[in-house]
Amino acid sequence: MTLTKRRMTTACLTVAVVLGLPLRAVPDATPNQEKQVTALAPEDIRWFTPPDYKDGRQRAHLLGDSTKGGEWIDRVRIPADSRVLPHTHPHDEIVTVIQGTWYLGIGERFDETKLRAYPAGSFILIPVNVPHFLATKKDPAIVQVGGHGIFRTTYVEKKEATMKRSAAGPEGDSASQLISRRIAELGDWRGETLGRIRAVIKEADPDIVEEWKWMNPVWSHDGIVCTGETYKKAVKMTFARGASLEDPSGLFNSSLEGNTRRAIDFHEGEKVDAKALKALIRAAVAFNKLSAREG
Numbered sequence: 001m002t003l004t005k006r007r008m009t010t011a012c013l014t015v016a017v018v019l020g021l022p023l024r025a026v027p028d029a030t031p032n033q034e035k036q037v038t039a040l041a042p043e044d045i046r047w048f049t050p051p052d053y054k055d056g057r058q059r060a061h062l063l064g065d066s067t068k069g070g071e072w073i074d075r076v077r078i079p080a081d082s083r084v085l086p087h088t089h090p091h092d093e094i095v096t097v098i099q100g101t102w103y104l105g106i107g108e109r110f111d112e113t114k115l116r117a118y119p120a121g122s123f124i125l126i127p128v129n130v131p132h133f134l135a136t137k138k139d140p141a142i143v144q145v146g147g148h149g150i151f152r153t154t155y156v157e158k159k160e161a162t163m164k165r166s167a168a169g170p171e172g173d174s175a176s177q178l179i180s181r182r183i184a185e186l187g188d189w190r191g192e193t194l195g196r197i198r199a200v201i202k203e204a205d206p207d208i209v210e211e212w213k214w215m216n217p218v219w220s221h222d223g224i225v226c227t228g229e230t231y232k233k234a235v236k237m238t239f240a241r242g243a244s245l246e247d248p249s250g251l252f253n254s255s256l257e258g259n260t261r262r263a264i265d266f267h268e269g270e271k272v273d274a275k276a277l278k279a280l281i282r283a284a285v286a287f288n289k290l291s292a293r294e295g
Contacts, residue, residue, distance in 0.1 A: 066151035100141030204281035222288040249276035
């Protein structure tokens with residue numbers, strides 16, 4: 001079977017399983033065999049932990065067996081706050097994001113600035129031997145993966161294959177050190193903006209605690225106050241309980257639809273309104289304290 005035909009067959013199989021179509025809608029490589037419907041309800045899916053998954057990831061075979069070759073479709077369940085270092089596969093990889101947000105970057109070194117977010121419903125084709133790296137952030141994710149041949153992974157970046165990051169880094173760095181490193185590594189307007197935001201937060205609440213979660217700076221006082229996320233065109237402050245806060249200065253300009261979070265997006269050339277931001281941070285801290293007292 002040619003590579004193009006394999007791609008088309010696997011893609012059709014993936015679409016069939018995602019949409020719940022009977023497999024007679026898929027080109028049949030064995031037309032003389034009796035056709036049967038293959039269907040799995042969520043409770044029928046059997047999750048297992050492969051020997052090389054040491055970070056909480058799990059896998060499930062939906063169609064075929066990726067450990068034996070042939071056409072196959074699997075699902076992979078990935079915990080929150082995970083990352084997988086750059087690696088390749090000896091086959092095309094067809095991915096559909098089923099739940100959560102799956103982050104993908106292309107290259108031979110893990111670079112958070114190159115991660116692109118793919119929410120549920122996204123479809124991705126990663127060609128054979130293309131080095132790529134993966135991550136999840138605040139929420140876990142489930143992806144459906146299809147391929148042809150025995151599933152194998154070759155890591156390009158020779159470190160721990162996966163790692164989870166929380167208050168400290170893999171070398172034991174403190175959260176404050178990791179935040180300082182992030183600011184320095186950015187080296188552009190985003191680093192300058194994040195540094196300014198950090199200074200305002202500390203001025204607003206000298207007792208605030210710096211943490212490192214979801215691969216991003218987090219500031220907490222009786223619970224999370226806000227995070228500091230950096231993207232290509234924005235630095236985002238996400239307030240964990242922002243929907244419950246008064247914002248008389250109108251700083252919130254993102255994530256306005258939800259019932260819990262609110263965010264501020266800072267773009268290149270924009271100034272940080274220190275006075276208004278301090279007031280908002282203090283309001284967030286006061287709300288956390290009140291919530292903690294009320295239990």
